[in-house]
Amino acid sequence: PNYAGPIGVTGSAAANAVAEVADVVLAIGTRLQDFTTGSWSVFKNPNVRFVAINTAGWDAHKQMAQSVVADAKVAIEALDEAIGGYVAPADWLEFSQARIGEWHAYLDSWKERGQDGAPAYAQVIQVINEICEDDDYCVSAAGGLPGELTMGWRSKSVGSFDSEYGYSTMGYEIAGAWGAKMARGSGDVIAWVGDGSYLMMNSDVYSTVMTGHKVIFMICDNGGFAVINRLQVDTGGAEFNNLLRTTRHERYFHVDFARHAEAMGAIAEKVERLEDLAAAFARAKAADRSYAIVIDVDEYTWTEGGAWWEVGVPEVSDREQVRVARSALDAEKKHQRVGV
Known part of the structure; x- marks a missing residue:
């Protein structure tokens, strides 16, 4: 009941709201990097203190933390014994649980939208x-x-979610899903892949079929690299060369991802309506080999978690949108913690 969700740039509004006012942060096995900390802007309490448990001394000392260089499990057990019967204040738990409830209501609201x-x-x-x-x-x-x-994904069991985002490895979704299916004894493996990543590395769709390691591929087509287009526009730029339709091209056409997956041995279909998606997924679950479900998604609509990310914007520009973005950047930078 007290899990507020992920934190930072790709985090929940609940976790970021809790982090904003926290007075003690226990960081276990984390590098406290840019996305996790919202470019060090999510911890706004001026008196916040960090206790960092890590096997790497460098990461354990970040932000002048009280460092504990140790195995995570051993350190947590020692801390638990040291603090005895301490319980967080009731008003703190009420605050965090209220934010958690609001976040789940926000996620649920997507189901009600037409x-x-x-x-x-x-x-x-x-x-x-x-x-x-x-x-x-x-x-x-x-x-x-x-x-x-x-x-947005609410895991139903421990160890059932793999987001390889350390290097934004385009194509890992397919190869990694193949490996996950090899390693797991039960359940379906669902690989979520955008059209851009699919075009860059898709050959292991064939591998999953050939070796009999069934994967369900959710291919979400937003017409290019829409999240980078979003970043481009949010920093004041004009749309250029990220969405396929804004590229310089002689022939612009849509790839038939369903037929492409079929050519590599998978069963595939394109779903046109959200209301038909559940039935398609049921067919994928029942299939005897890898199954691809292709669905177009909107390139401009995103889940918002409330954290900021520092991305450089020119100080001088003839473009008004860039000047506005620069002003916003300067304002947000005032919330960053200055540490070591």
Whole structure:
């Protein structure tokens, strides 16, 4: 009941609200990097103190933390014994639980929104999340999906969610899902992949069919690299060269991802309406080999978690949108913690 969700740029509004006022932060096995900390802007309490448990001394000392260089499990057990019967104040728990309730209500609200054009990522995710089995395994890696899934996917069991986002590894979704299916004894593996990542590395769709390691591929097509387009626009730039339709091209056309997956041995279908997605997923679950579900998603609609991310913006520009973005950057930078 006290789990507030993920933190930072790809985090929940609940976790970021709790972090904003926290007075003690226990950081276990984390590098406290840019996305996790919202470029060091999510911890706004001027008196906040960090206790960092890590096997790497460098990470344990970040932000002048009280460092504990140790195995995580051993350190937690020692801390538990040291603090004895301490219980957090009731008003603190009430505050955090209220924020958690608001976040879940926000996620649930996506299910109530109608479809006007292509659905949002969040709508597609909520449909699949609701009907998947407890032992199903979710894999993502690059583009907008890791953020959308980290925020919106509510895991039903421990160790059932893999978001390889350290290097935004485009194509890992497919190869990694193949490996996950090899390693897991039960449940379906669901690989979430955008059209951009799919185009960059898709050959292991064939491998999953050939070796008999069934994977369900959720191919979400937003017409290019929409999350980078979002970043481009949010920092004051004009849309250019991220969405396929804004590229310089002689021939612009849509790839038939369903037929492409079929050519590599998978069963595949394209779903046009959100209301038909659950039935398609049921067919994928029942299939005897890898199955690809292709669905168009809106390139401009995103889940919002409330954290800021520092991305450089020119100080001088003839473009008004860039000047506005620069002013916003300067304002947000005032909230950053200055540490070591």
